Amino acid sequence: MSTPPIISARGLSKSFRGPGGRIVDAVRDLTMDVAPGTLTAFLGPNGAGKSTSLRMLTTLLRPTGGTATVCGFDVARQPAEVRARIGYIGQKNGAGQYQRVGDELLSQGAFYGLGRAETRRRVDELVEVLGLGELVRRPTMKLSGGQRRRVDIALGLIPGPQLLFLDEPTTGLDPQSRANLWEHILELRRRYGSTLFLTTHYLDEADQFAERVMVVDRGRIIADDTASRLKSDLAGDRITLTVDAAPDAATAVVRAAARAAGAAAAEPEATASGAGTRVVVAVDHGERVLPGLLRELDRNGHPARTAELARPTLDDVFLRLTGRSLREEDPSPPEADPAAEAPSVGATP
Numbered sequence: 001m002s003t004p005p006i007i008s009a010r011g012l013s014k015s016f017r018g019p020g021g022r023i024v025d026a027v028r029d030l031t032m033d034v035a036p037g038t039l040t041a042f043l044g045p046n047g048a049g050k051s052t053s054l055r056m057l058t059t060l061l062r063p064t065g066g067t068a069t070v071c072g073f074d075v076a077r078q079p080a081e082v083r084a085r086i087g088y089i090g091q092k093n094g095a096g097q098y099q100r101v102g103d104e105l106l107s108q109g110a111f112y113g114l115g116r117a118e119t120r121r122r123v124d125e126l127v128e129v130l131g132l133g134e135l136v137r138r139p140t141m142k143l144s145g146g147q148r149r150r151v152d153i154a155l156g157l158i159p160g161p162q163l164l165f166l167d168e169p170t171t172g173l174d175p176q177s178r179a180n181l182w183e184h185i186l187e188l189r190r191r192y193g194s195t196l197f198l199t200t201h202y203l204d205e206a207d208q209f210a211e212r213v214m215v216v217d218r219g220r221i222i223a224d225d226t227a228s229r230l231k232s233d234l235a236g237d238r239i240t241l242t243v244d245a246a247p248d249a250a251t252a253v254v255r256a257a258a259r260a261a262g263a264a265a266a267e268p269e270a271t272a273s274g275a276g277t278r279v280v281v282a283v284d285h286g287e288r289v290l291p292g293l294l295r296e297l298d299r300n301g302h303p304a305r306t307a308e309l310a311r312p313t314l315d316d317v318f319l320r321l322t323g324r325s326l327r328e329e330d331p332s333p334p335e336a337d338p339a340a341e342a343p344s345v346g347a348t349p
C-alpha cells in the first residue's frame with residue numbers, strides 16, 4: 001500500500017463478561033490495513049463481532065487487546081483526535097423525535113463547533129447530495145426508515161469527516177429503500193472521495209458495492225479480498241443436472257463425466273427429484289466444462305434432462321468457509337415504512 005492506511009489494526013480484540021460470568025470473545029485478533037478512499041464491507045451473521053469491531057475503531061469501546069490507529073491516531077490513547085476526523089452512524093442513531101430535520105442538522109453543526117455560515121453551507125450541500133430537500137421541514141418522527149437513515153448519514157457527515165463508519169445502514173429497510181440509500185452512499189463517494197467502512201448482513205450489497213469484503217465469523221476475519229476473487233477462489237461455479245438414474249448411479253455417472261470433461265470437480269451431491277435425480281457439482285470455469293460434461297453423459301447413455309450453470313455467490317463462499325449459510329441467519333424482516341419512499345432521480349432500477 002503506497003499511501004498510509006487510514007485504518008490499521010493489529011491483533012485488536014474485545015472480550016465481554018457475559019451472563020453467568022462467561023467470557024465472550026466478541027472480536028479476536030482483528031488485523032487489517034484499509035486504504036483511503038475505499039469502500040470496505042464487513043460481512044457476517046448476527047453476533048459475528050461486526051458492531052464491536054466498529055465500536056472499537058470509533059473509540060466507543062476500549063479494546064481488551066491489540067492496537068489500532070484510525071486517521072493516524074491511536075484509538076485507545078488519542079480518542080479525541082480520532083473522533084474529530086471520523087463520522088459514525090450506529091444502528092440506532094435515530095434523530096430527536098420531534099425536531100425538524102433541518103433544525104437537527106443545524107444543531108449538529110453547533111455541536112461540532114462549526115460556525116453558522118459553515119454549518120449552513122454543509123447542510124445545504126448534504127441536503128442536495130442525500131436528496132433531503134423534501135424532508136427538511138418534517139419532524140423526524142414522521143420519516144420512513146430509509147429517509148431516517150439518510151438523515152442519520154447527513155448528521156454523521158456534518159463535520160466533514162475523512163472516514164465514515166456505517167453500522168448496518170440498510171438493515172430493516174425494504175428493497176426499494178435499500179437501493180435508494182445505496183444511490184446516495186455512492187454519490188457521497190463520487191462527490192467527496194470519502195472512505196467508507198460499513199457492516200452488513202446483506203450478501204448482495206457487499207458483492208455489488210464494496211471493493212473489499214471482509215467476512216467475519218465468531219469474532220474472526222475468515223476471508224478478506226474482492227468479492228469476485230473470494231467467489232472464484234473459494235466457491236467455484238455450480239452445475240446442476242437432472243439425470244434419469246437412481247442417486248448412487250447418477251452420482252457415479254456425473255463424477256465420471258465431469259472427470260472425462262477435464263474438471264477438477266468436487267464430489268457431486270445428488271438428491272432424488274420426482275422423475276430422476278438432481279445432481280449438483282462444483283467446478284472451476286463451468287462454462288468450459290459444461291459442453292464436454294453433457295457430451296460425456298450422452299455418450300454414457302444418461303443424457304441430462306436439464307442443465308443449469310450458476311456463478312457462485314458470497315453465500316457459497318460463507319458456506320464453504322463455515323459449513324453454514326448466511327441466508328439461514330437472516331436479520332429481522334423489513335420494517336413497515338410509514339411514509340412512501342420516493343426513488344431518487346437516476347436511481348438504478
Ligand SMILES: Nc1ncnc2c1ncn2[C@@H]1O[C@H](COP(=O)(O)OP(=O)(O)OP(=O)(O)O)[C@@H](O)[C@H]1O
Binds near residue numbers: 017052
Ligand atoms: N456489552 C456486551 N456485553 C456482553 N456481550 C456482548 C456485548 N456486546 C456484544 N456482545 C457479544 O459479542 C458478540 C459480538 O456482538 P456484535 O454486536 O459485535 O455482533 P454483530 O456482528 O455486530 O451482530 P449484529 O449483526 O447482530 O449486530 C455477540 O456474542 C454479543 O452477544
